[in-house]
Amino acid sequence: MKSRDTKGAERLDSSRIFEGDRTLWIIYAVLIVVSILVVYSSTAKMAYDVTSRLTTTESLRQQIMYVLVMSLPLIFIAHKINYNFYRYTTRLGYWLFIILTVATYFIGATTNGAARWLPIGPIQFQPSEGLKIFTILMLARCMEKRQDVITKIKLLPTSLKLSSPEQKRILRENTKPLLGPIILSCIVIAPAHISSAVIVGMVSVIMLYIGRVPKWEIFRFCTLTVIAAVVGFSLLSLVGIGRGGVAGDRLSAWITEWTTDGKKELVNDLSDTERAMIAIHEGGFIGEGAGHSSSRAVVIHPECDYAYAFFTSEYGFIAAIVLMLLYLWITFRAIEICRRCHTAFLTFMTAGLGLLITCQAMLHILVQVNFLPETGQTLPFISRGGSSLMFMSIALGMILSVSRILEKKR
Secondary structure, three states, X not given: OOOHHHHHHHHHHXXXXXXXXXXXXXXXXXXXXXXXXXXXXXXXXXXXXXXXOOOHHXXXXXXXXXXXXXXXXXXXXXXXXXXXXXXXXXXHHHHHHHHHHHHHHHHOEEEOOEEEEEEEOXXXXXXXXXXXXXXXXXXXXXXXXXXXXXXXXXXXXXXXXXXXXXXXXXXHHHHHHHHHHHHHHHHHHOOOOHHHHHHHHHHHHHHHHHOOOOHXXXXXXXXXXXXXXXXXXXXXXXXXXXXXXXXHHXXXXXXXXXXXXXXXXXXXXXXXXXXXXXXXXXXXOOOOOOOOOOOOOOOOOOOOOOHHHHHHHHHHHHHHHHHXXXXXXXXXXXXXXXXXOOOHHHHHHHHHHHHHHHHHHHHHHHHHOOOOOOOOOOOXXXXXXXHHHHXXXXXXXXXXXXXXXXXXXX
16 A cells, blocks of 8 residues: 555646656756846847847747747647547648648748748748648657668668669668658758758667667668759759758858968958857856847847857856757757656657757857858747747657656656
């Protein structure tokens, strides 16, 4: 018979509003607070920008509304839903977001030459952000069904005689179900947002490795993908279709920044990344203080594309390292949850979603220090905007849903 104290502890645990992994909830809360601080402080320059449609107060109010009306309700609902619901709706969700992402190229709102947003009433959202999540779920389902043979699986045909029964079988049973969703998602996303397609591909490859797909098969897939991507974007750039030209310009600018001396340039002539690096340098170890960054008027989009650089300028290198570790911690917690999962789908879904959040954050951070060319990727949970915050909240909520059910089964 259970003791009175044990029963009391169980009643207390079952009454928790926010269930699941407590560490992930704490990380989420910290990132949301940082988001509000960064958005409020970084948008102070709007007071001096006559072309801006938002004041600092309005921008802060908007971000708080995003958190209270969008992020918090979505992560709460997502973590309360049974994870089996995600398994059953994976295919439907995947094709829905494929259609919506394609639709943005015809009826979507265009910003900086890229059509990424669908207008729905007074708000706009990026369907490609949702497609990232459902691509991971599709891959998780497909790998789960092949666990008995996955260590010997052939991802791609082994011969150019595709009409032979053996090659047809590989295409039908392996290539199409496993690689098809990855390739289709990347093709659909890439014309408007190449870096998002890269993230989808990178996370998918890591998932294939975690899923015990033979390393040689993964290498073959990666090699052919890189070759196809280079050729494809080169052709698109020549004919002026999609974002191939923009990607080429950014790559050229990145190479120039590494090979030339930027000290002799005027501030107005510096690239966005060079301005971000100046902001990081001025922050030093302890930062210039909240609301006192001298770089806010220099850094382009400090509240969004260069949120990490601006955060570093105000709070310093030490705080910036802590922030980076929080994103890495999300994946570590996801891995810890994976170890307790009783099905392959839950393992792959949890690992993939954790990697998605962390990889996007790392990509954002590496751009700030000029390790990678400019991408336009937001900093999850922190950068101003609704789409990334909305879908990253759902992704984290899905991980919490798995941890919530696992805790109850202990």
